[in-house]
Amino acid sequence: MRRLTYGQAISEATVQCMEADPSIFVAGIGVDDFKGIFGTTLEAHRRFGDKRVFDIPNGENAMTGIAIGAAAVGKRPLVVHPRNDFMFLCMDQLANLAAKWRYMFANGTGVPIVLRGIVGRGWGQGATHSQSLQAMFAHFPGLHVGTPATPADAKGLLVSALTGTAPVVLLENRALYELEGEVPEGLEAVPFGKGAVTRPGTDITIVGVSLMAYEALRAARILADQGVDAEVIDLRSVRPLDEELVLTSLRKTGRLVVADTSWALCGVSAEVAAIAAEKGFVSLKAPVRRVTPPDSPAPVSKPLEDAFHPNPMTIARACLDVLKAAGASTKGVADVQATFAGPY
Amino acid sequence: MRRLTYGQAISEATVQCMEADPSIFVAGIGVDDFKGIFGTTLEAHRRFGDKRVFDIPNGENAMTGIAIGAAAVGKRPLVVHPRNDFMFLCMDQLANLAAKWRYMFANGTGVPIVLRGIVGRGWGQGATHSQSLQAMFAHFPGLHVGTPATPADAKGLLVSALTGTAPVVLLENRALYELEGEVPEGLEAVPFGKGAVTRPGTDITIVGVSLMAYEALRAARILADQGVDAEVIDLRSVRPLDEELVLTSLRKTGRLVVADTSWALCGVSAEVAAIAAEKGFVSLKAPVRRVTPPDSPAPVSKPLEDAFHPNPMTIARACLDVLKAAGASTKGVADVQATFAGPY
Amino acid sequence: MDRELGRRLLGDMIRIRRAEETLADLYPAQEMRTPTHFSIGQEAVAVGVCAALHRTDVIYSGHRCHAHYLAKGGSLDAMVAELYGKETGCARGRGGSVHLSDPAAGVLASSAILGQTMAVAVGTALAFAMDGLPRVAVSFFGDGTVEEGIFHEALNFAVVKKVPVLFVCENNGYSTHTRLDVRQPASVTIRARAASYGLPAQAVDGNDVFAVYDTAQTALTHCRSGAGPAFIECATYRWREHVGPLWDHDKGYRTKAEVDDWVARCPIKSATARLLREGLCTPADVDAMTRASQAAVNHAVAAAKAAPFPAVEDLTLGTY
Amino acid sequence: MDRELGRRLLGDMIRIRRAEETLADLYPAQEMRTPTHFSIGQEAVAVGVCAALHRTDVIYSGHRCHAHYLAKGGSLDAMVAELYGKETGCARGRGGSVHLSDPAAGVLASSAILGQTMAVAVGTALAFAMDGLPRVAVSFFGDGTVEEGIFHEALNFAVVKKVPVLFVCENNGYSTHTRLDVRQPASVTIRARAASYGLPAQAVDGNDVFAVYDTAQTALTHCRSGAGPAFIECATYRWREHVGPLWDHDKGYRTKAEVDDWVARCPIKSATARLLREGLCTPADVDAMTRASQAAVNHAVAAAKAAPFPAVEDLTLGTY
Numbered sequence A, B: 001m002r003r004l005t006y007g008q009a010i011s012e013a014t015v016q017c018m019e020a021d022p023s024i025f026v027a028g029i030g031v032d033d034f035k036g037i038f039g040t041t042l043e044a045h046r047r048f049g050d051k052r053v054f055d056i057p058n059g060e061n062a063m064t065g066i067a068i069g070a071a072a073v074g075k076r077p078l079v080v081h082p083r084n085d086f087m088f089l090c091m092d093q094l095a096n097l098a099a100k101w102r103y104m105f106a107n108g109t110g111v112p113i114v115l116r117g118i119v120g121r122g123w124g125q126g127a128t129h130s131q132s133l134q135a136m137f138a139h140f141p142g143l144h145v146g147t148p149a150t151p152a153d154a155k156g157l158l159v160s161a162l163t164g165t166a167p168v169v170l171l172e173n174r175a176l177y178e179l180e181g182e183v184p185e186g187l188e189a190v191p192f193g194k195g196a197v198t199r200p201g202t203d204i205t206i207v208g209v210s211l212m213a214y215e216a217l218r219a220a221r222i223l224a225d226q227g228v229d230a231e232v233i234d235l236r237s238v239r240p241l242d243e244e245l246v247l248t249s250l251r252k253t254g255r256l257v258v259a260d261t262s263w264a265l266c267g268v269s270a271e272v273a274a275i276a277a278e279k280g281f282v283s284l285k286a287p288v289r290r291v292t293p294p295d296s297p298a299p300v301s302k303p304l305e306d307a308f309h310p311n312p313m314t315i316a317r318a319c320l321d322v323l324k325a326a327g328a329s330t331k332g333v334a335d336v337q338a339t340f341a342g343p344y
Numbered sequence C, D: 001m002d003r004e005l006g007r008r009l010l011g012d013m014i015r016i017r018r019a020e021e022t023l024a025d026l027y028p029a030q031e032m033r034t035p036t037h038f039s040i041g042q043e044a045v046a047v048g049v050c051a052a053l054h055r056t057d058v059i060y061s062g063h064r065c066h067a068h069y070l071a072k073g074g075s076l077d078a079m080v081a082e083l084y085g086k087e088t089g090c091a092r093g094r095g096g097s098v099h100l101s102d103p104a105a106g107v108l109a110s111s112a113i114l115g116q117t118m119a120v121a122v123g124t125a126l127a128f129a130m131d132g133l134p135r136v137a138v139s140f141f142g143d144g145t146v147e148e149g150i151f152h153e154a155l156n157f158a159v160v161k162k163v164p165v166l167f168v169c170e171n172n173g174y175s176t177h178t179r180l181d182v183r184q185p186a187s188v189t190i191r192a193r194a195a196s197y198g199l200p201a202q203a204v205d206g207n208d209v210f211a212v213y214d215t216a217q218t219a220l221t222h223c224r225s226g227a228g229p230a231f232i233e234c235a236t237y238r239w240r241e242h243v244g245p246l247w248d249h250d251k252g253y254r255t256k257a258e259v260d261d262w263v264a265r266c267p268i269k270s271a272t273a274r275l276l277r278e279g280l281c282t283p284a285d286v287d288a289m290t291r292a293s294q295a296a297v298n299h300a301v302a303a304a305k306a307a308p309f310p311a312v313e314d315l316t317l318g319t320y
C-alpha cells in the first residue's frame, strides 16, 4: 500500500470527504493561510476555495455553537483548533449542548460537528499549549473522541467522523505529523470504539493513548531486547472505548500497563485500569501500572520537559516492574539503562 | 455538638472566615438577593454588606479571571455558581490559568480563588443543570476539588479553601442542603486530600463521592439487614485524593464498590478503581464495581430521572453482586427487593 | 392595519397567555416536575416577530421559550406533554420546559444556558447563506444574556460573515433578580452597543405587538437582502417570578408599583383596545378567541395527563 | 517636551529593540526552545504607556510580552534566562517566552491564551478599588484578542464596577496571518466599539511614543480619579513573523511594500529624529544608549547561557 505521513493522511481524508459530501465545510483560525494547519487544509482550500474552507474571527465558544447551528440544518462543519488547549473555551457548547442535543431534544437528528484539536507536544510549548485533553472530552456521553496515532487511523477516524452522526473531537498529536505509514487510498472508515492490537505479544499488555500508542511500540522493542514479549494496544478511540479488546488481551497476558499523554487522575489511564479491575479482574496476575505525566503543568525548560512526558524508557521500566512484581520469571531480564538509545 | 444543616454550615463558614480575613469577598449571580444562594450568602451579605458580598453581571469566564486578578494582589475571592454546569464557561481561566499560575510563573505566589458550584440534582433539572463535574475539574494538577457530603465537611472544606493557598472548586449537592448534622462551632478546617470512614465495616468497602457518600450510608443500612457489614468511605476531596484511606480499607475488606454522581468513563469512580488495581491489587478479593449514572445526559421525566441516578438500592445490589462474584459466603443474604423502602 | 393580521396577532397572544396562565395555575400540583420560566406579559415580542417570519424561517430561544415556541407554531399538545414529562412531549420528556423544539414548525432549539443559542442561530444562518437560501434564523434572548461573551462573538461573526440572522433582545429589565443597571453600563443602551458592531439595530416597545411586527418586518427585509444580520431590542416586562408560577413583587427586588404599572400596559389589553377601536374585531370575537384557546389548552392538559411516561428501558436512547 | 522624559522614552525603546534583535539573531541556534513572539516595531506602545505609569501600577500582557515586560522594568537578565530555559529565568524556566512576569517590577503576568489577562487585569483593578488605592492595572492585548468573548465580559464588568483598569489595544492589523477586516466589522473601529461600553476610548498613532505617552497620561488620570476604566487603541505594526525571528513578507499574507512602509515609520527612528531636531539629544547620546543597551543584552545572554538548567528533581515543584 502507498505510504503517507500522518499530516498528509488528514489532508487526504478531508479532501476526499469534501468531494463526496458537499455539505462539509472547514472553518478555523488560519485554515486558509500559507501554513494551512501544518499542511492539512492546504489542498482542501486549493480545491474547494474560500466558500468551503474559510478563516474565522477568534472566538472559540461561538465558533462551536456556529458549527452546531450549521449542523442542525444539514451542514457538516469541520472546525480546526491549532491547539486543543484552546478548546477549554468550547466546553460549554461542546459538552453542554452538542453532546446533549440528540438526547435532550429527542427529535431524531443530532449535530454531527467535527472538531480537530492538535496536541502541541514538545519544543517548549509549555503549560497552556501542550496539553492532551482527551479525558475531559471523553467524560461526556454524546461525544465521540478519537486519538489517532498512525497515518491510517488519522485518515480513517476523520472519515468516520465526517460520515457519522455523532459530534466528534479528534485529538491529533503534533509529534506524529511527520510519521509515515501505509494509508488506504479510498474512503475507508476506522470506526469509533475499536482499538487495534499493533503488536501481538504474550507477556504483558501495553495500552497506549495517542502519541503513547507509538511510544508503546518503541517500548515493546526495548522489552524484546530484554526477552519480554509485550502486546501493544492502540486505543484509537477513547469514547466509545474498546473494552473488549483490552479484556481479550488481558486474558492472554494477565498484566497491564497503560500509557497516556495526559495526567493520571480521572484520565484515560484511570479508565483503562478501572476496566481491568471491574471486568478483567480474573485475568489479572499483577497490579496494573499507569505511565503518565506527573502532577504538574507542563514545563518549558528542556530537561524538565523531557522528564515530564512518558517515553519508551519509562513505559518499558513500568512493564519490567509489573513483571517482577508479579514474580514472573523475567527470563534473565537485565534492568533497562536510562542511557539506552534504541534504534527507533 | 450543636447541629446545623449543610446550607447553614456553608453560611457559617463563609461568615466566620470573612470575619477572620478582611481580604475575603463573595461574588456571584444573586449572592445578594432575597434567596442568597439557598440561604448560604444571606448572613454574609447582611453582616458585610455590598462591598464584600456583591452581585455581578453574567459572564462566567471573565468572572473567573477577575477572581484570579484579585487573588494575584492579595484578595481571597469566593465566587458562587448557582449551578456547577455554568462552570464549563470558566474552564479556560480555571484549568488553563488559575491551576497553572503558581507553577508556570514560578514566582512563589499562587491565586487562591475559591469557586463554589452547586449540583442541581433532581426535580427535572435536566441535562444542562444537574451535572456533577468533579472529574473534569480534578483532572488538572494545580486545583483542589472538594465534594462535601455532610454539614461538617461543607463547613470544614470551605474553611480550608478560604485559608489555603490553592485554587479550589467546591461542589455542593443541592439534595444535601437540608441535611442536618453536627458542626464544630469554630473555624475547624477539613483538609483537602483526606477522606473519612463514615461507617466502619469488614465485608466490603463502599467509596462514595458527593451525594453518593450519603447514599452509600443508606445502602450500608440495607446491607446490614442482609447480614453484610459494609465499610463506607466518603472521599470528600477528589484532588488531592486520599489513596491511603481507600487502600487501608481494602486491606481489611478486599472488596470495593465505588459510587459516583457522575459518569463512569474517566470519572472519579474510574480513578478509585484504578487506585485499587494499581496499589490495592494484592488486597482485592473480587472485581471492583462502579455505580454511576448510565451513558446519557440527565433526563427530565421523573421515571427516567429516578432510574438515571444511583441510589441506595443500586449501590446495595452492586455490593451483593461483588460479594457473590467473590463467592464469599454472604451469610444467607436474600436478594434485595426493588420494592424495598428502608427507614431513611 | 390589515384586519386578518391584526386578529392573528391578538389571537396568538391570547393563545399563549391562556396556555401559560393555565399551566401556571396547574404548576403547584407538582405534576410538572421541570423548572419553568413563564413569559406572561412578554407575549408581544414572540408574536410580533414570529408573525413576520416565513414558514421556512427558523427560531432559537433560551430558558424562557414557551411564547417563542408557540408563536412560531410549535405544537401546544407536545409542549404541555413535555412539561408533564410524558413520552408524547416535544422532547419525549427528556428535555423539559427549557428545551422546547419543534423542527417541523421551525423551532429548532431552546437552551437553558445563557447565550448558547445565539451562536447556534448564527451557524444556522451561515448555512442558509452558504446555500443562497432566503431563509432567516432568529435568535431570541434576554437582556441578561447580552453580558455573556458569546453575545459579542456571535454578533461579530454574524456581521463579518454577513449571515441572515435576526437578533431579538427581549429586555425585561432583569436577569433573575438583578436590575439592568447593576449589570450593564447605564450610559449606553443595548441597542446602541449592538449598533456598534455595524448592524442595523432598532429599539421598539416590546409590549406593542404591532410595533414589534413592523420593526421585525423591516429588519427581516434587511436580512433577506443578503446585507447581513439585524438587531431588535424590545422593552418588555416579566410579570411572574423568574422561575416558577408565582407573583414575587413582595420579594424586595422590585416593587408592586412597578409590576402593576407594567400589568396595566398588558400587551393583550392594549392590542384588544386598538382592534376594537379600529373596528377590526368585536368583544364577541375576543371572547371566542379566548374560549377557543382555553379549550385547546384544556385539551392539551388532559391529553398530557393521560399520556404515558417514557419507558425506563429507553433511558439512554438516542445518546449515541 | 521634557528632556529627561524624551531621552527616557527613546532609551527604553532602544533597549527593547536591542534585546529583541539580539535574541532574534540568536534564536536559530535552537538554544531558546520556546515559541517566541517578537515585538520589534511595536516598542512605542509598551514604552509610551509604561513611562506614564507609577512604580506601584501593574501591567498584564499576552503572548507578545517582551516589550511590555521590559518597558515596565522587568529584569532583562531574568527574561533572557527564561528564554534559555534556565533556573535563573523569571519563571525559573517553567513558563517560557509567553509567560513573563516580574512582580517586583509590577509585571504581574503574561499569558499565551488570548484575552485571559484582560479579565485578570480587571480583577486586580477591582482589588485596588476595594482598597481605595490610587493604583492602576493595565491590560495590553492585540486587535485579534478583541474578538474573544472575554473582551466583552471584561469591559462590561470594568465599566459597571468602575475599576481603575487601562485597556491598551495594540492594533497591528493582524491576528497571526489574518487581516483585521476579515475578522471584525469594517465599518466600525475597535476604539468606537470600546466606546460603546461607556468608557473614554482614544485612538493614537502607536508608532509615536510621545503621542502614546500623552494619551496614556490622560487615560490614567481618568482611571486614578475613580471614574472607572479607560481604553486606548494604538495603531502599530509587527515587523517579523507572527511567532519566530524571521521576516515573512514573502509568505503571501502581506506585501513587502506594506512591511517596508511600516519599517520606514520605525518608532525609534522617528523619535530619534525628533529629539535631535529639538536638540534634546545628540547622535553621540544615541550611540551611547545603543551601545549600553547592547552591552546589557550581551551580558544577559552570556549569563543565561552560563546559568544552570532547573533540576529534574524539582519537576513538579510549586504545583500544590
Ligand SMILES: Cc1ncc(C[n+]2csc(CCOP(=O)(O)OP(=O)(O)O)c2C)c(N)n1
Binding pocket: B029, B058, B060, B086, B089, C063, C064, C112, C113, C114, C141, C142, C143, C144, C145, C146, C172, C174, C175, C176, C238, C242
Ligand atoms: C451561562 C449561564 N449563566 C447563568 C445562568 C442562570 N440564569 C438562568 S436565567 C438567568 C437570567 C437571564 O436573564 P435574561 O437573559 O434577561 O432572561 P430573562 O430571564 O430575563 O427572560 C440566569 C442568570 C444560566 N442559565 N446560564
Ligand SMILES: Cc1ncc(C[n+]2csc(CCOP(=O)(O)OP(=O)(O)O)c2C)c(N)n1
Binding pocket: A029, A058, A060, A086, A089, D063, D064, D112, D113, D114, D141, D142, D143, D144, D145, D146, D172, D174, D175, D176, D238, D242
Ligand atoms: C484563545 C486563543 N485562541 C487562539 C490562539 C492562537 N493565537 C495565538 S496568537 C494569535 C493572534 C492574536 O492576535 P493579536 O491579539 O492581534 O496579537 P498579535 O499576535 O497581533 O500581537 C492567535 C490567534 C490563542 N493563543 N488563544
Ligand SMILES: [Mg+2]
Binding pocket: C142, C143, C144, C170, C171, C172, C173, C174, C175, C176
Ligand atoms: Mg431579562
Ligand SMILES: [Mg+2]
Binding pocket: D142, D143, D144, D170, D171, D172, D173, D174, D175, D176
Ligand atoms: Mg494583532
